[in-house]
Amino acid sequence: MKHMTEAQLSELEKELDAIRDEVIADLGERDARYIRRMVRLHRMLEAGGRVMMPFGFIPPVFVAATATLGVAKILENMEIGHNVMHGQYDWMNDPALHSQTYEWDTVCTGDSWRRTHNYEHHTYTNIIGKDRDYGYAVLRLNNDEPWKPRHSLQFINYLLLSVFFQWGVGLHELETEKLQRREISLRDKLPFLKEFARKGGRQAFKDYVFFPLVTFPVAPIVLAGNIGANLIRNLWSSTVIFCGHFTQDAETFSEQECEGESKGHWYLRQLTGSSNFTGGRWLHILSGHLSYQVEHHVFPDLPAHRYPEISGKVQAVCQKHGIHYNTGSFAKQYGTVVKRVLRYSLPERLTGTVTTA
Numbered sequence: 001m002k003h004m005t006e007a008q009l010s011e012l013e014k015e016l017d018a019i020r021d022e023v024i025a026d027l028g029e030r031d032a033r034y035i036r037r038m039v040r041l042h043r044m045l046e047a048g049g050r051v052m053m054p055f056g057f058i059p060p061v062f063v064a065a066t067a068t069l070g071v072a073k074i075l076e077n078m079e080i081g082h083n084v085m086h087g088q089y090d091w092m093n094d095p096a097l098h099s100q101t102y103e104w105d106t107v108c109t110g111d112s113w114r115r116t117h118n119y120e121h122h123t124y125t126n127i128i129g130k131d132r133d134y135g136y137a138v139l140r141l142n143n144d145e146p147w148k149p150r151h152s153l154q155f156i157n158y159l160l161l162s163v164f165f166q167w168g169v170g171l172h173e174l175e176t177e178k179l180q181r182r183e184i185s186l187r188d189k190l191p192f193l194k195e196f197a198r199k200g201g202r203q204a205f206k207d208y209v210f211f212p213l214v215t216f217p218v219a220p221i222v223l224a225g226n227i228g229a230n231l232i233r234n235l236w237s238s239t240v241i242f243c244g245h246f247t248q249d250a251e252t253f254s255e256q257e258c259e260g261e262s263k264g265h266w267y268l269r270q271l272t273g274s275s276n277f278t279g280g281r282w283l284h285i286l287s288g289h290l291s292y293q294v295e296h297h298v299f300p301d302l303p304a305h306r307y308p309e310i311s312g313k314v315q316a317v318c319q320k321h322g323i324h325y326n327t328g329s330f331a332k333q334y335g336t337v338v339k340r341v342l343r344y345s346l347p348e349r350l351t352g353t354v355t356t357a
Helices: 006-026 029-055 059-085 110-123 149-163 165-170 176-180 186-214 216-245 263-273 281-286 293-298 304-321 330-343
Strands: none
Touching: 006 263, 006 304, 029 059, 029 216, 029 304, 059 110, 059 216, 059 281, 110 186, 149 165, 149 216, 149 330, 165 186, 165 216, 186 216, 216 293, 216 330, 263 293, 293 304
């Protein structure tokens, strides 16, 4: 991580705080209209996909229904659920769009997500040993984690994590690595497992039992379509998240260098540990504006649709202080993620001695 003096970090803090304060002062009806428009769009897409699905015995209709439902799930998870649960719209005082009451369309409970993502990940971003989102406990992504023979197969784990991403995220709080080290027992996790079983059971019942049953003559088609829609959502959301955190230029940090850090130091860590990717308006919307991951990590509670407006200002601050602003095309960033996963599936002697990206 770039070395900055306390005076420089204080200046960085003031400049980024000023950007945030400017947006906060401008929040209002435009932002409320935006999120409510996204909610309406999601409902229309979901209804359209569900209505078309029973006619999926016609191949083009099956493709259209599956894709429409998949996009609806992406929109709800990424642009609505994720951002609402960050408190980006709490100021509206709308119970349906409040961070503490919103429950999204995925197997991970809102409470578990707020604990593992909003608190742990955004507080300890990319700190090895504290940020459990870094590699999701299944991927080795730098030499700080000693290589083991099982890592040679980690690209297969990467593919499996992508395919079953909602279940991986839902079980993230289980802390399997601590269970394996016997630091905690399964009994300690029983409250979480009960919570997960209730939510996961409801989600599985809805998509794989209820909707196929109410369209019984074509139940296999509806079941296949729902599986396909969830697969589309899983692959897309995992790819977006990986491109925001695991690119080759995304830095990692030790616990020691982050002890007692100031807010300015926290800002610096967010700037250097995150990655953006470029694209058109709908790419940004369907990514939940996590295509602006740098801005999201610096300002997680600002409405995400504002990130394109402030990106230039954040880049200017980075340029002023000589901080690398990590961005590139979607294809380029994804390519570096794949390279990183493959690189660290090999022993240290074959990847060099660098301990942080």
